[in-house]
Amino acid sequence: MPITPTAKIWMDGQFVNWDDAKVHVLSHGLHYGYGAFEGVRAYPTSKGPAIFRLREHMQRLLNSAKILMLEVPFTLDELCDATVEVVRVNGMTNGAYIRPLVYLGYGEMGVNPLPAPVNVSIACWPWGAYLGDDGHNNGVRMKISSWHRHDPNAMPTAAKGTGMYLNSGLAKVEALKAGYDEAILLGPDGRLSECSGENLFIVRDGVIVTPPSSEAGALAGITQASIVTLANDLGYEVRFEAMVRTDLYLADEAFLTGTAAEVVPISSVDDRVVGNGKPGPITSQLQSNYFKIVRGEIPAYEHWLTVC
Numbered sequence: 332m333p334i335t336p337t338a339k340i341w342m343d344g345q346f347v348n349w350d351d352a353k354v355h356v357l358s359h360g361l362h363y364g365y366g367a368f369e370g371v372r373a374y375p376t377s378k379g380p381a382i383f384r385l386r387e388h389m390q391r392l393l394n395s396a397k398i399l400m401l402e403v404p405f406t407l408d409e410l411c412d413a414t415v416e417v418v419r420v421n422g423m424t425n426g427a428y429i430r431p432l433v434y435l436g437y438g439e440m441g442v443n444p445l446p447a448p449v450n451v452s453i454a455c456w457p458w459g460a461y462l463g464d465d466g467h468n469n470g471v472r473m474k475i476s477s478w479h480r481h482d483p484n485a486m487p488t489a490a491k492g493t494g495m496y497l498n499s500g501l502a503k504v505e506a507l508k509a510g511y512d513e514a515i516l517l518g519p520d521g522r523l524s525e526c527s528g529e530n531l532f533i534v535r536d537g538v539i540v541t542p543p544s545s546e547a548g549a550l551a552g553i554t555q556a557s558i559v560t561l562a563n564d565l566g567y568e569v570r571f572e573a574m575v576r577t578d579l580y581l582a583d584e585a586f587l588t589g590t591a592a593e594v595v596p597i598s599s600v601d602d603r604v605v606g607n608g609k610p611g612p613i614t615s616q617l618q619s620n621y622f623k624i625v626r627g628e629i630p631a632y633e634h635w636l637t638v639c
């Protein structure tokens with residue numbers, strides 16, 4: 332998806348002009364994929380642009396860094412403050428997608444990451460519906476990928492590590508080349524894990540089910556957690572349960588969640604229509620409530636928002 336440039340990017344504590352936010356071609360992270368990132372969104376609210384679950388995202392960034400033994404030279408508070416500044420400085424009154432990145436910079440080569448400098452950047456830009464407006468409204472066509480999700484002992488699936496996205500990219504390309512919108516990956520045990528950049532949910536007999544991150548090798552999504560809280564608050568039963576591909580084929584409803592993707596209905600999986608192929612009632616209810624929450628329209632969830 333093309334990027335629309337904004338004015339400034341935060342790099343290691345300084346704001347630099349978008350066009351000057353460059354790194355050396357011998358930066359360690361570029362060669363070995365050693366780094367961690369986040370995807371965060373800000374939305375317009377009546378109080379100004381507000382960042383959704385900022386602290387949780389920045390804590391996950393620090394957790395990813397801890398797993399990878401990347402020493403981040405900024406505290407959680409400093410990273411949160413810098414993110415608010417990025418939204419302010421760029422005047423993102425209509426909202427933004429925000430991309431914090433911790434990466435190994437220039438000065439060392441060789442697989443050993445420990446001597447390489449740790450750099451941090453935070454950029455933002457306007458980003459619309461990640462899986463397209465049609466997908467948002469009518470659902471997306473999914474394909475179960477021949478690429479499996481990482482084994483947690485081969486790659487730390489609790490970390491949002493940059494190099495780990497080779498796996499997501501391979502699955503995404505396979506799905507797109509076969510004419511689908513997005514890929515679903517199975518975990519190493521053959522159970523459902525997650526999508527290339529989203530968590531997965533089904534609805535069966537009024538119960539909402541999602542694979543447990545620790546068992547499924549899926550990222551513990553912040554949108555997933557938000558939807559679980561919302562669904563419980565709306566009175567639904569939510570279960571974290573291992574599932575197989577036929578659970579998707581036979582689901583009454585299915586949807587995916589992620590910061591970039593938000594909440595998107597699944598219309599079919601491997602050409603099996605899910606439900607009647609239209610967004611189901613529970614999916615639609617969760618989707619519309621999610622959009623109200625992120626825009627500050629439901630006071631009970633205002634504590635999830637950081638106004639910039």
Ligand code: PPE
Binds near residue numbers: 370371529552588591
């Ligand atoms: N699984 C994966 C593999 C993943 O990348 C994401 C986010 C999620 C689940 C959902 O997590 P959360 O955003 O906390 O609900 N994917 C990010 C990157 C997307 C991209 O194309 O880049 C995102 O949504 O920002």
